[in-house]
Amino acid sequence: MRVVQWVVAVAGELWFAVAVLAAWWILSSGSTSFYFPPLSEIWARFRELWLFEQVPTDVWPSLRNFSPAIALSCLIGIPLGVLLGSLRTLQQIVSPVLSFGWALPKLALLPAFIAIAGIGDGMKVAFIVAGAIWPILLGARDGVRAVDPALRDMARSYRLGRAATIFKVLLPAAAPQIFAGIRTSLAIGLVLMIVGEMLVASSGLGYFVLQAQQSYALVDMWAGALLIGLLGYLINLLFSTLERVVLRWHFARRALHAG
Amino acid sequence: MDESELSRSGKVNPMTNTMDAVVSGQDSASAEPDIVPAADHVAFTYHTTAGDRPIPGDITFEIGRGEFVSLVGPSGIGKTTLLRVLSGLMRPTAGEVRLDGQRVTEPPRQLALVLQDYSRSLLPRYTIEKNVALPLSAAKVNRRDVRERTATALAAVGLAADVDKYPWQLSGGMQQRVAIARACLPAGDFGHGRTVCVRRRPDPVRPRGPGPAPPPRVRHDGPAGDARH
Ligand SMILES: Nc1ncnc2c1ncn2[C@@H]1O[C@H](COP(=O)(O)OP(=O)(O)OP(=O)(O)O)[C@@H](O)[C@H]1O
Ligand SMILES: [Mg+2]
Numbered sequence: 001m002r003v004v005q006w007v008v009a010v011a012g013e014l015w016f017a018v019a020v021l022a023a024w025w026i027l028s029s030g031s032t033s034f035y036f037p038p039l040s041e042i043w044a045r046f047r048e049l050w051l052f053e054q055v056p057t058d059v060w061p062s063l064r065n066f067s068p069a070i071a072l073s074c075l076i077g078i079p080l081g082v083l084l085g086s087l088r089t090l091q092q093i094v095s096p097v098l099s100f101g102w103a104l105p106k107l108a109l110l111p112a113f114i115a116i117a118g119i120g121d122g123m124k125v126a127f128i129v130a131g132a133i134w135p136i137l138l139g140a141r142d143g144v145r146a147v148d149p150a151l152r153d154m155a156r157s158y159r160l161g162r163a164a165t166i167f168k169v170l171l172p173a174a175a176p177q178i179f180a181g182i183r184t185s186l187a188i189g190l191v192l193m194i195v196g197e198m199l200v201a202s203s204g205l206g207y208f209v210l211q212a213q214q215s216y217a218l219v220d221m222w223a224g225a226l227l228i229g230l231l232g233y234l235i236n237l238l239f240s241t242l243e244r245v246v247l248r249w250h251f252a253r254r255a256l257h258a259g
Numbered sequence: 260m261d262e263s264e265l266s267r268s269g270k271v272n273p274m275t276n277t278m279d280a281v282v283s284g285q286d287s288a289s290a291e292p293d294i295v296p297a298a299d300h301v302a303f304t305y306h307t308t309a310g311d312r313p314i315p316g317d318i319t320f321e322i323g324r325g326e327f328v329s330l331v332g333p334s335g336i337g338k339t340t341l342l343r344v345l346s347g348l349m350r351p352t353a354g355e356v357r358l359d360g361q362r363v364t365e366p367p368r369q370l371a372l373v374l375q376d377y378s379r380s381l382l383p384r385y386t387i388e389k390n391v392a393l394p395l396s397a398a399k400v401n402r403r404d405v406r407e408r409t410a411t412a413l414a415a416v417g418l419a420a421d422v423d424k425y426p427w428q429l430s431g432g433m434q435q436r437v438a439i440a441r442a443c444l445p446a447g448d449f450g451h452g453r454t455v456c457v458r459r460r461p462d463p464v465r466p467r468g469p470g471p472a473p474p475p476r477v478r479h480d481g482p483a484g485d486a487r488h
Binding site: 148154 | 343346347348365366368370371372374376379380382383384385393394396397398425427428441
């Protein structure tokens, strides 16, 4: 029964994507354009490349930078955000800097990163963190600031102590906003990962796509772009699942109020 | 109210919906003082950007052992404010709050507070059992004790069957009972607990004549078990 429900849910989610792909497939099938090769050709190339021959050389290096960068962004961003959200004066002092950091287009920093940290993996991770940390930090800060005063009173009047107050009261209450921040960070991180690889790398998906384009292997280029799109989608899907599990109470309560 | 009466009638909440309460329990380890909470010329002023908002009253009283005290006054007069000051959540702008002779500056261990917006003081992520147990767990009481005392308290307020529910799955009155169970727990025993409860004046809103607002009245109602409104 649950399997059936699941299939129906997935079908409901995917039918439109499938329709778009089908249209692309049919409309491009007779294409002789150099720039828009038939999807069937792209798909054939996709299978050759990504199932799974080039995975160790191009996909793995990308993920090897992306995952630790996101983990690091959470590890730094969440505690810092909680701290800022709890200390009003500190938050007032640093908030202009935060707004600046958030507003600054991170690509403008890439040359500086290269100059300081070289073109190794460490630099790429640092570069992704520099862009991805902000939504998490701001989400944690705003989430903690928005915690119901009644809950703070409760924590104080029962003398819960700092650790219990943070882990049992503040963090759970801020969790929905922290998760929203992480979701944005994933999208930003993916973009920065690709761009970083396009500009300074000798492996990775961004590098692959740009190389393919520059050597007029447009079918390869499309196959690479398709993979990047799918990767982004899968990461999002994975994250949504995690969110549903961790924030089950939140969604259950919201569903109730939505009636 | 003694414990048996509590569990028999499930009547821990003789108050209406709009209520705040401070429950102060006797600390079984300490000697038995005669006076527990006391206010000495307490006054409070809210400082806001729109100007100062003084709460009427220069309040002095002492609450003796076993007394059941109500704080009565019209809506918006400052009952919740006074209670937040008495319980150490806010410092009085004048005067002094004492508990067993000690000046109160932070919420003291022997006091528990059930404010008016009790439903917002429950954690939505935890079942009501965990909510009630939270102060005990945080105080590092051992797990078996926590479970037993939590179960007793929830049974006393008639929620034994709902321990695994979440606060947002309960009615307003049930949430209030969860908050009361939680407040009664750390104090330990219901029998000797002291309760300060605040409710809106029960009679309908009455337009006030000109002149300064009267301060809230403190009413001493004798032994808690006899207090009925
Ligand atoms: N944080 C605040 N800042 C400024 N003024 C406040 C604040 N909280 C309460 N007040 C004001 O103080 C007055 C007393 O509020 P309080 O909540 O103590 O009333 P109350 O007697 O508990 O009323 P009710 O019976 O409606 O609960 C009100 O006029 C209110 O507007
Ligand atoms: Mg009130």
